[in-house]
Amino acid sequence: IQIVEECDSVLWKVKVPEELKVYYAKRNELSIEASMILWGHRVVIPHKLKERILKELHVGHFGATKMKQIARSRFWWPSIDKEIERMVNSCSSCGSQHNDPPKEKQHKWxxxxxxxxxxxxxxxxxxxxxxxxxxxxxxxxxxxxxxxxxxxxxxxxxxx
Structure with a gap:
């Protein structure tokens, strides 16, 4: 929260630390409500809570597409998509239940x-x-x- 509050400070205008550039780019879209940082209506998840959120999203073994859909509707953090894909790809249950539809054979005239x-x-x-x-x-x-x-x-x- 302190980072967001300092977005307009002189420090931000001089040099933005590398790890905070993604937040700086969204500085005009971030707000604070009930001690939470919001990007639009989505809660910005701090680094230390990402794994917990990922585990909660993954409980149903829905696969990457559904997990991303649910996550994007409620949360945001840098590289959210990559981290969801990493979790799904490392899950043996998701791998065994992954149900790709068979590829349609191309029709030749x-x-x-x-x-x-x-x-x-x-x-x-x-x-x-x-x-x-x-x-x-x-x-x-x-x-x-x-x-x-x-x-x-x-x-x-x-x-x-």
């Missing part, structure tokens, strides 16, 4: 042998307030673009 055998369609826009239908022939790479009505819902397109 069959090679076309003549024009208009296969076309690709997509909408583009809005561009300057208008929508466009883009049609590309996969064989020749010929492209056709048609200006569409702004309403591209299927019911509207069927009426056209």
């Amino acid at each position: 069959e090679i076309t042998t003549k024009p208009w055998e296969r076309i690709h369609l997509d909408f583009a826009g809005p561009f300057r307030g208008e929508m466009f239908l883009v049609i590309i022939d996969s064989y020749s790479k010929w492209c056709e673009v048609e200006r569409m009505a702004n309403d591209i819902r299927s019911e509207s397109l069927q009426k056209s």
Whole structure:
């Protein structure tokens, strides 16, 4: 707390100690409330409490993504993401329960042998307030673009 209170002192303006530069960069966003340093609505965690907070966050073995989401909503300290990743990577339970979805096999299109055998369609826009239908022939790479009505819902397109 003393560090935050001294942010505007002459010492800060002369030379900022290396380990405090990250706090100095946020000096205009830090506040003190009920003896806690806040960055916005998040509590700035002192160095000596980081491990305790990390252990509490890790209790459910949610994995790095969920832990970061929870931590970022409530706390802040320099390198919070790296420390969460370090904890998750060093946990054997998280490693054994880690459930990466299988990688989707990339779909390969069959090679076309003549024009208009296969076309690709997509909408583009809005561009300057208008929508466009883009049609590309996969064989020749010929492209056709048609200006569409702004309403591209299927019911509207069927009426056209």
